[in-house]
Amino acid sequence: MKHKICTLGSHSALQILKGGRDEGFETVLIAEKKRLKPYESFRVADHIIAVDKFADAKDRDDELAAMNAVLIPHASFVNAFSLAEIDELKTPYFGNKKVLAWETDRKKQRQWLAEAGLKLPRIFEKPSDIDTSVIIKFYGAQGGKGYFLAHNQKEFEEKIKQHPDQKYIIQEYIVGAPVYIHYFYSPLTEELELMGFDRRYESNVDSIGRISAKDQLDLNIETSYNIMGNTPLVVRESLLPEIFEMGEQVIAASKKWDSRGLFGPFCLETIVTPDLDFFVFEISARIVAGTNPYIHGSPYSDLRYNKPMSTGRRIAMEIRLAEEQNALERIFN
Numbered sequence: 055m056k057h058k059i060c061t062l063g064s065h066s067a068l069q070i071l072k073g074g075r076d077e078g079f080e081t082v083l084i085a086e087k088k089r090l091k092p093y094e095s096f097r098v099a100d101h102i103i104a105v106d107k108f109a110d111a112k113d114r115d116d117e118l119a120a121m122n123a124v125l126i127p128h129a130s131f132v133n134a135f136s137l138a139e140i141d142e143l144k145t146p147y148f149g150n151k152k153v154l155a156w157e158t159d160r161k162k163q164r165q166w167l168a169e170a171g172l173k174l175p176r177i178f179e180k181p182s183d184i185d186t187s188v189i190i191k192f193y194g195a196q197g198g199k200g201y202f203l204a205h206n207q208k209e210f211e212e213k214i215k216q217h218p219d220q221k222y223i224i225q226e227y228i229v230g231a232p233v234y235i236h237y238f239y240s241p242l243t244e245e246l247e248l249m250g251f252d253r254r255y256e257s258n259v260d261s262i263g264r265i266s267a268k269d270q271l272d273l274n275i276e277t278s279y280n281i282m283g284n285t286p287l288v289v290r291e292s293l294l295p296e297i298f299e300m301g302e303q304v305i306a307a308s309k310k311w312d313s314r315g316l317f318g319p320f321c322l323e324t325i326v327t328p329d330l331d332f333f334v335f336e337i338s339a340r341i342v343a344g345t346n347p348y349i350h351g352s353p354y355s356d357l358r359y360n361k362p363m364s365t366g367r368r369i370a371m372e373i374r375l376a377e378e379q380n381a382l383e384r385i386f387n
């Protein structure tokens with residue numbers, strides 16, 4: 055029995071299921087009852103399993119395995135379960151589960167990116183070390199909500215009072231253009247593909263420029279980075295060689311930690327300075343929502359494939375090729 059492409063109804067599920075269909079797979083969606091509407095309306099799922107909350111999906115593991123489903127992880131998927139729960143799932147999972155532990159541990163993630171030779175913003179272990187502008191980020195999936203800037207220890211101490219008992223990191227604030235780079239690495243062909251780029255659209259930071267600096271001060275606005283959408287982006291063509299190199303370095307570093315390393319879709323989240331230096335502040339080791347503007351393909355996937363090729367479809371294509379080559383053990387966990 056052929057596999058069925060399965061994911062949770064949020065984040066990039068529409069793209070993943072549409073991509074699965076386009077590659078000839080049946081699709082299964084696990085959706086929360088309160089959020090069924092778009093999935094019914096867009097008709098991308100052949101089977102819908104409705105649950106009260108995503109966490110309940112783990113009780114459907116046997117059913118999913120019997121259907122020959124393969125789970126495609128995205129951010130809402132990894133937030134819904136603990137690493138141990140994901141580890142125990144019987145249903146095949148597209149990707150290397152070992153990478154989840156590197157990604158969720160901020161220290162390991164940093165070590166990985168540093169070993170890949172990428173430029174990283176500095177981290178300040180204690181507030182008294184702050185000697186430049188910093189961004190304070192809270193742990194957990196809050197989509198940038200509540201992040202704030204500080205320029206010295208005093209300002210930090212003042213502002214952190216509004217966030218008691220929250221775990222945070224203090225990171226150097228890089229002034230530049232945010233660029234989110236979408237890659238796909240195929241373990242079957244050992245090729246790194248560039249799928250596209252996006253910018254995030256965050257409230258309120260992306261809209262405070264609509265009012266004058268005086269009004270910003272009068273209103274006492276604090277910037278916040280709560281993501282509400284993504285917009286497409288193309289970059290200067292002269293930057294592409296370095297962008298490929300950065301992705302290749304990340305893959306090579308991951309293979310030193312584990313023989314299979316990172317594969318499938320991933321994203322480097324960067325700020326590009328006026329000197330055109332890429333500072334990487336995070337890696338997402340799976341499909342990112344910034345690929346959603348490209349359900350019909352990006353300019354880059356159009357060059358490479360000459361047919362609509364979203365990242366969701368690229369995942370399904372990898373599964374199809376692995377099925378054809380009898381190589382599923384190379385892409386499943």
Ligand code: AMP
Nearest residue numbers: 175189198225226227228232279335336
């Ligand atoms: P994150 O939750 O880490 O993806 O970051 C959310 C937002 O904060 C994004 O808009 C980034 O552009 C911005 N950001 C994160 N880290 C930095 C940094 N070190 N310097 C400048 N902006 C940053």
